[in-house]
Amino acid sequence: MGVKLLLAKAHIEGIRSYDVYRREGGYQAVEKALKTMSPDAVVEEVKKSGLRGRGGAGFPTGMKWSFIAKPEGVPRHLVCNADESEPGTFKDRYLMEHIPHLLIEGLIVSSFALGSNNTYIYIRGEYAWIVDILEKAIEEAKQNGWLGNNILGTGFDCNIYVQRGAGAYICGEETALLESLEGKRGNPRIKPPFPAIKGVWDRPTVVNNVETLAAVVPIINLGGEEYAKIGVGRSTGTKLISACGNINKPGVYEIDMTISVEEFIYSEEYCGGIKNGKRLKACIPGGSSVPILPANLLLKTAKGETRYMNYESLSDGGFATGSMMGSGGFIVFDEDQCVVRHTYTLARFYRHESCGQCSPCREGTGWMEKILLRLENGHGKMSDIDLLWDIQSKIEGNTICPLGDAAAWPVAAAIRHFRDEFEWHVLHPNEAQVRNFGLAHYADPLQVPAGA
Amino acid sequence: MAEETLFKVTIDNITVEVPAGTTILQAARKIGGEVTPPAMCYYSKLQGSGGKCRTCLVEVSKGSEKDPRPMPKLVASCRTTVMDGMEVKNVTSPRVQEARAGVVEFLLINHPLDCPICDQAGECHLQDLSYEHGKEGSRYEFQKRTFKKVDLGEYIQLHMTRCILCYRCVFAADQISPKREHGVLDRGDHAQIATFIQKNLHNEFIGNVIDVCPVGALTDKTFRFKNRVWFTKPVNAHRHCDKCCGEVQLWLRGDEVFRVTARKDEWGEVKEASNGKTGWICNDCRFEKKNLADWVIEGPTNVNRHSVIAQNKYVGLVKPTETFPAIMKGRNPKLLMDIHSVSEVNKPNIHLSQLERPAHSTDFNQ
Amino acid sequence: MAKFSEQQMKEFQRLVNRYPEGKQKSALLPVLHLAQESFGGWLSTETMDYVADLLQLEPIEVYEVATFYSMFNTQPVGKYMFEVCQTGPCMLNGSDEIISYIKEKLGIKAGETTPDGMFTLKTVECLGACGYAPMMQLGNNYREHLTKEKVDAIIEECRNNAARNN
Numbered sequence A: 001m002g003v004k005l006l007l008a009k010a011h012i013e014g015i016r017s018y019d020v021y022r023r024e025g026g027y028q029a030v031e032k033a034l035k036t037m038s039p040d041a042v043v044e045e046v047k048k049s050g051l052r053g054r055g056g057a058g059f060p061t062g063m064k065w066s067f068i069a070k071p072e073g074v075p076r077h078l079v080c081n082a083d084e085s086e087p088g089t090f091k092d093r094y095l096m097e098h099i100p101h102l103l104i105e106g107l108i109v110s111s112f113a114l115g116s117n118n119t120y121i122y123i124r125g126e127y128a129w130i131v132d133i134l135e136k137a138i139e140e141a142k143q144n145g146w147l148g149n150n151i152l153g154t155g156f157d158c159n160i161y162v163q164r165g166a167g168a169y170i171c172g173e174e175t176a177l178l179e180s181l182e183g184k185r186g187n188p189r190i191k192p193p194f195p196a197i198k199g200v201w202d203r204p205t206v207v208n209n210v211e212t213l214a215a216v217v218p219i220i221n222l223g224g225e226e227y228a229k230i231g232v233g234r235s236t237g238t239k240l241i242s243a244c245g246n247i248n249k250p251g252v253y254e255i256d257m258t259i260s261v262e263e264f265i266y267s268e269e270y271c272g273g274i275k276n277g278k279r280l281k282a283c284i285p286g287g288s289s290v291p292i293l294p295a296n297l298l299l300k301t302a303k304g305e306t307r308y309m310n311y312e313s314l315s316d317g318g319f320a321t322g323s324m325m326g327s328g329g330f331i332v333f334d335e336d337q338c339v340v341r342h343t344y345t346l347a348r349f350y351r352h353e354s355c356g357q358c359s360p361c362r363e364g365t366g367w368m369e370k371i372l373l374r375l376e377n378g379h380g381k382m383s384d385i386d387l388l389w390d391i392q393s394k395i396e397g398n399t400i401c402p403l404g405d406a407a408a409w410p411v412a413a414a415i416r417h418f419r420d421e422f423e424w425h426v427l428h429p430n431e432a433q434v435r436n437f438g439l440a441h442y443a444d445p446l447q448v449p450a451g452a
Numbered sequence B: 001m002a003e004e005t006l007f008k009v010t011i012d013n014i015t016v017e018v019p020a021g022t023t024i025l026q027a028a029r030k031i032g033g034e035v036t037p038p039a040m041c042y043y044s045k046l047q048g049s050g051g052k053c054r055t056c057l058v059e060v061s062k063g064s065e066k067d068p069r070p071m072p073k074l075v076a077s078c079r080t081t082v083m084d085g086m087e088v089k090n091v092t093s094p095r096v097q098e099a100r101a102g103v104v105e106f107l108l109i110n111h112p113l114d115c116p117i118c119d120q121a122g123e124c125h126l127q128d129l130s131y132e133h134g135k136e137g138s139r140y141e142f143q144k145r146t147f148k149k150v151d152l153g154e155y156i157q158l159h160m161t162r163c164i165l166c167y168r169c170v171f172a173a174d175q176i177s178p179k180r181e182h183g184v185l186d187r188g189d190h191a192q193i194a195t196f197i198q199k200n201l202h203n204e205f206i207g208n209v210i211d212v213c214p215v216g217a218l219t220d221k222t223f224r225f226k227n228r229v230w231f232t233k234p235v236n237a238h239r240h241c242d243k244c245c246g247e248v249q250l251w252l253r254g255d256e257v258f259r260v261t262a263r264k265d266e267w268g269e270v271k272e273a274s275n276g277k278t279g280w281i282c283n284d285c286r287f288e289k290k291n292l293a294d295w296v297i298e299g300p301t302n303v304n305r306h307s308v309i310a311q312n313k314y315v316g317l318v319k320p321t322e323t324f325p326a327i328m329k330g331r332n333p334k335l336l337m338d339i340h341s342v343s344e345v346n347k348p349n350i351h352l353s354q355l356e357r358p359a360h361s362t363d364f365n366q
Numbered sequence C: 001m002a003k004f005s006e007q008q009m010k011e012f013q014r015l016v017n018r019y020p021e022g023k024q025k026s027a028l029l030p031v032l033h034l035a036q037e038s039f040g041g042w043l044s045t046e047t048m049d050y051v052a053d054l055l056q057l058e059p060i061e062v063y064e065v066a067t068f069y070s071m072f073n074t075q076p077v078g079k080y081m082f083e084v085c086q087t088g089p090c091m092l093n094g095s096d097e098i099i100s101y102i103k104e105k106l107g108i109k110a111g112e113t114t115p116d117g118m119f120t121l122k123t124v125e126c127l128g129a130c131g132y133a134p135m136m137q138l139g140n141n142y143r144e145h146l147t148k149e150k151v152d153a154i155i156e157e158c159r160n161n162a163a164r165n166n
Helices: A018-023 A028-036 A039-049 A060-067 A093-099 A100-114 A129-142 A174-179 A210-222 A224-229 A259-267 A297-301 A341-355 A359-376 A384-397 A403-427 B025-031 B092-109 B125-133 B167-176 B208-212 B283-288 B306-316 B323-327 B361-366 C006-016 C026-039 C044-055 C059-068 C086-092 C095-106 C148-165
Strands: A076-084 A118-123 A147-152 A156-164 A206-211 A239-245 A249-255 A280-285 A329-334 B007-009 B012-021 B057-062 B088-090 B156-158 B183-185 B193-196 B219-220 B233-238 B247-253 B256-262 B295-301 C080-085 C118-123 C135-137 C141-143
Touching: A018 A100, A018 A129, A028 A100, A028 A210, A039 A060, A039 A100, A039 A224, A060 A100, A076 A100, A076 A174, A076 A210, A093 A129, A093 A210, A093 A239, A093 A249, A093 A259, A093 A341, A093 B183, A100 A118, A100 A129, A100 A156, A118 A129, A118 A174, A118 A297, A129 A156, A147 B167, A156 A280, A156 C026, A174 A206, A239 C086, A249 C086, A259 A341, A259 C118, A280 A297, A280 A403, A329 C086, A341 A403, A341 C086, A359 A384, A359 A403, A359 C059, A384 A403, A384 B092, A384 C148, B007 B025, B012 B025, B057 B092, B167 B208, B183 C006, B183 C059, B208 B219, B208 B256, C006 C026, C026 C044, C026 C059, C026 C080, C044 C059, C080 C148, C086 C095, C095 C118, C095 C135, C095 C148, C135 C148
Parallel strands: A076 A118, A076 A206, A118 A156, A239 A329, B007 B088, C080 C118
Antiparallel strands: A147 A156, A239 A249, A280 A329, B007 B012, B057 B088, B156 B219, B183 B193, B233 B247, B233 B295, B247 B256, C080 C135, C135 C141
């Protein structure tokens, strides 16, 4: 059993309610932080912990916090990004649904550190029932003196509000989220200025993911240094992985980032192996935006080393032979899945979710979707594959926000590793309508060049 | 007054000094010429504009004197401010040229390319952009996105199909007209400029959205299909107006005022008025004053000689007839065939350039 | 024209009070949710104009926002809306078959409403239930691990509910 920090108590009956949560040691982090620490000391602990943003980008949280501007007389805000929308990711939902007070506790401590008296949780609109869960938890915390004015007699005031989105993946991008929080269309802002200088209502703002803010609780309880001892290298602490696709036990797992990808997929403790006794074909290890890897590159790196479930190991080999930890949305494909069709659904997703502000993303995502549909339906041409490659390369890096990259990477990776499956769709259009390309050679051991 | 801090910035190996806070694009405009990146959505007079079309992307090969690291991604020059010692590559960067060609292709895949029937043709920034930065042909093989034409009242025609979603008209309505009644609806590749409910735009300054539109999406209904811009002659004129500066450009053919627009600078933006105030004009001046008698003519507008509009400047010009003998040391070229003796068209006695209108078949039957 | 009831007005005030003074536009999304729930599951032009008026906004600002977000319906929808996810992870678990089955069962295409105004089928993109695929959203809740049998049961349940409420 690996270390569990966030979900250790998630299965205790009634943990959703304040009384049980408190009885199990909840809100100790708030007591410790507010009574014995200064806001800067909290930031310092988070820096020491090595915590990295759990939303996908993996930016060091302590450093992000230290960037917040503190102009005299201007309120600052903490905004919790609960707009979880990356295909393959449902960990924040699980956390908020099962142990909402952990998030509220993390929010109070983080608000204290950042000096936010009014903190907002921006939650995706579809999670309507979770809004009720969170509002109930907030109400309970307020009644027990953890929120409101003069918390624990320290003079610190804090209120938390839940704001519901209304169906837009793009609002997971922090500046789009702030626009949406201001009641506007979710068009990402052009940076700079960054939110730490000019965020919501032009005030200094920090936006963090649900899991990141929940992780602040164990960091305060354990101390940053102790927290940093869990995990490996720059992948400290624990990470929630949303496992889905063709596995026996889909669900949310907390890992301490020392286990191998193979163990994660095949052990009973986690995914429990591939469904229906089939073989593993491919996997997207960090949410739909990160590169897909064929089985042979997923379990071992190009150098033939075991691949582990952490930031460094998953990205070993760069985009050529590696992928990313991303948001931890772990999508597993069995041998009967079609990579072309899957890539098409992702292209459709990104076309649907593009805000339409900048031209490469607005026009390019739709174009890629059309070509992929044509390939999938057996009307594609060989040149379509190169065209797709060229379109994605012209979107990547040239857009206002990372949605362009997120739309380009899955297409690029699918072509990079599964080009023969795309070519097969072109060469055997009729056959491709009745059967899938299958496992082919994607699980064959790779030859490791000497001296690698 | 404290002395202004000046930053040195080098764009395509040309160094210029600009005040701190200047954008790369504005610095490049100071240099001028090819060094200036094209801008389809940025409009210096509209706050918040820019950053969207991605045509002005440039490579920052040196961040600043203090931090010389290059920027990893291409940046939108219209929204990136210069740092002291910054080095920028525009035309000297193959990466930029490639990305820009990509953007042009993206902008054109759903554009109808109906220039032959578009009133904007001849002064269309998208035409210029694709001519200068695009590639031949498109690789897009699908049906183009189309929208229904939207009627915005008696003055303004909206052809959403031509729109490139620069948002300029939205900013313009927000910032220079008393009330914004149109905006961007829907999202992604279905996003469109519209009023949602069929609505006429008729507030006093709304006509300026026509001037800020870089393409033929918003056009002047009073000018619709009346003429091609290159057949009309632009002259500067003014009148006394209570609502606006009254300084305009008249687009004439003979004595007829075909169109009235605000005056524009070399970047296609509305110029400041002579009194230093904004050059936006009111609907009255734009749409209602179509008599020459309404205006005091100042003289011909300077038109860039590469513009198609400039062709009218050649009316009445005397051709240097002695060129050939001069360069051929007194000899004349030996003609194998005199085209005029065999062709019915292009007779030397007919001066097409002196016609006040497009040439017609009857002109050749004299 | 429909207006918020006293209780809905209270909720409206609660939403607006969360934001700094003069920033009442921030309440637009929650208020549009409230309006959609209160006025028949969709936002008519009148409803949006009403919201604009309440929040002191230009109507176009409300139209812009309402059309941006996929959860706001600017056209009438059926009493029960099946929003079935079709993105990658659900596709891997057979969402295509579920969608075809619902189409066949209700006799409508995606985006259509049954003639009796009871059901609307909408295909949507990832709703964050990838581990419980295939799934759909029905009202404020998710229906997960869908099978053909479950779809039958859900349709039955909706019909029964509708009959009971009439």
